[in-house]
Amino acid sequence: MHSAEDRALRVLWGLETPPNHGPKARWSGEQIATEAVALADEVGLDAVSLARVAQRLGMTTTALYRYVDSKATLVELMVDAAIGDPPEITGRGWRTRCRTWVRLLAERYAEHPWLTDVKPTGMPRQPHPYAWIDALVSAIPSQANVDSLRLALLLDSLIRSYAALERSMSAATPEPWLAEAVALRFPALAAAPAQNVSDAHAELDFAVDTVLRGVG
Secondary structure (H helix, E strand, C coil): CCCHHHHHHHHHCCCCCCCCCCCCCCCCHHHHHHHHHHHHHHHCCCCCCHHHHHHHHCCCHHHHCCCCCCHHHHHHHHHHHHHCCCCCCCCCCHHHHHHHHHHHHHHHHHHCHHHHHCCCCCCCCCHHHHHHHHHHHHHCCHHHCCCHHHHHHHHHHHHHHHHHHHHHHHHCCCCCCHHHHHHHHCHHHHHCCCCCCCCHHHHHHHHHHHHHHCCC
16 A cells, blocks of 8 residues: 555656546646646745645645645655756767756756755655656766766756755845955965856856766
């Protein structure tokens, strides 16, 4: 016997069909997740609730429980829908393909900033995150002598970290006195060559290049 949460995920994997008892289902789990993603894009993840999703779909919250039993389950379906299928990863050389993979996945995070609010608690349980990992693993030839699975997980964590950094930097204005205070207390930093680290995309590129130079 599977829990309602497990059943929703098993439907995603094609291991189980949606329950067919009662009236014919008007919506699919994928359609509900897509609507919830659109809501999160508009108002943020914290403001998403089963009641608000049901209202957007023109159904009662009780009816929505036929598809999703909790917000936690809904969020798992939302992540799968927001990440989506990976496009074909192309490029000459496996390092180029890794950079392409990072850029494309980072674009998904940019389209859905609330993804950084979903804190990973272990390996993913949805098919689309695995599809992205598989895409990178498949893009690295075995003769490259690279632990492609660990590299994929490391690059994924970098993407998430810099996407979160970009959100926080765009929402905060640094205090005008802070730079001077840092320079006075930490003279080695003050003597270092000036760097503009406010571009999270550029910093992600630097981090990825640093990682790729160290592997293979």
